[in-house]
Amino acid sequence: SQQGEEDPQALSIQEGENATMNCSYKTSINNLQWYRQNSGRGLVHLILIRSNEREKHSGRLRVTLDTSKKSSSLLITASRAADTASYFCATDVSKLTFGKGITLSVRP
Amino acid sequence: GAVVSQHPSRVICKSGTSVKIECRSLDFQATTMFWYRQFPKQSLMLMATSNEGSKATYEQGVEKDKFLINHASLTLSTLTVTSAHPEDSSFYICSATNPGPGALAQHFGDGTRLSIL
Numbered sequence: 001s002q003q004g005e006e007d008p009q010a011l012s013i014q015e016g017e018n019a020t021m022n023c024s025y026k027t028s029i030n031n032l033q034w035y036r037q038n039s040g041r042g043l044v045h046l047i048l049i050r051s052n053e054r055e056k057h058s059g060r061l062r063v064t065l066d067t068s069k070k071s072s073s074l075l076i077t078a079s080r081a082a083d084t085a086s087y088f089c090a091t092d093v094s095k096l097t098f099g100k101g102i103t104l105s106v107r108p
Numbered sequence: 109g110a111v112v113s114q115h116p117s118r119v120i121c122k123s124g125t126s127v128k129i130e131c132r133s134l135d136f137q138a139t140t141m142f143w144y145r146q147f148p149k150q151s152l153m154l155m156a157t158s159n160e161g162s163k164a165t166y167e168q169g170v171e172k173d174k175f176l177i178n179h180a181s182l183t184l185s186t187l188t189v190t191s192a193h194p195e196d197s198s199f200y201i202c203s204a205t206n207p208g209p210g211a212l213a214q215h216f217g218d219g220t221r222l223s224i225l
Contacts (some may be wrong), residue, residue: 031212033212033213035216040199040219040221041218041219042112042114042201042203042216042217042218042219043152043201043203043214043216044216045213045214045215045216048212048213088151088152092212095154095157096142096154096214097154098151098152099151100149100150100151101149101151103149
C-alpha cells in the first residue's frame with residue numbers, strides 16, 4: 001500500500017484563508033517532501049523536511065513533521081487563487097513514494 | 109533552477125503503435141532518472157529507475173519488455189511503450205535528481221498524455 005496518505009482528499013477555501021493539508025505514513029523515513037501539481041502538468045517540489053526536523057518554513061509555506069505520529073502537515077497561509085492545484089506528500093525511504101494527493105481549490 | 113524537459117506533451121495513436129517519450133535534463137547531468145505513471149485523480153506510480161550506462165531497474169509488476177527504457181547519456185532518458193494498447197493510455201511523467209550535496213528533491217518534466225485508440 002502507499003506510504004503517504006493525504007487528508008483531506010479535497011479542500012475548498014476562500015482567497016486569503018489558510019489551507020492546512022495533512023499526510024500520514026507508515027514506516028520510518030529519511031525525509032518527507034511536499035509537491036504541487038497543476039492540472040495536466042508535472043510536479044513542482046515545494047519543500048523538504050528531514051526526519052530530524054520538526055518544522056520548516058518557505059515563504060507562505062509551513063511544514064511540520066511528527067515522527068512519533070508518523071504525520072506531517074503543510075500549511076499555506078494567505079492563500080491565492082493561483083494556489084489552486086493538487087498537493088502530494090512523498091516519503092523518501094529507498095525511493096520516493098507518493099500519496100494520492102489533495103485537491104485544493106482557492107476561490108477568488 | 110534545475111529544468112527537466114519531457115517530449116512530446118501529448119500523443120494520440122492507434123493500438124499496436126510503439127511510442128517513444130524523451131526526458132532531458134537541460135541544465136544538469138542526471139545519472140538517475142525516474143519514470144512514473146499517473147491515472148486520473150490518482151497518485152504517481154513509480155515504474156522504473158533509469159540509470160545512465162546501465163539497465164533500468166523496474167518496479168514489481170511493470171513489464172520491462174513493454175516499457176523499454178534507455179538512458180544513453182547523462183542528460184537523456186527515453187521510455188518506449190511498445191505495441192501500445194488502450195490500457196496503456198495514461199499520463200507518464202519523468203523526473204531527475206540534480207546531483208550535488210544534499211540533493212534530494214526530484215525535478216519533474218511536464219508529463220506526456222498518451223491516448224491509445
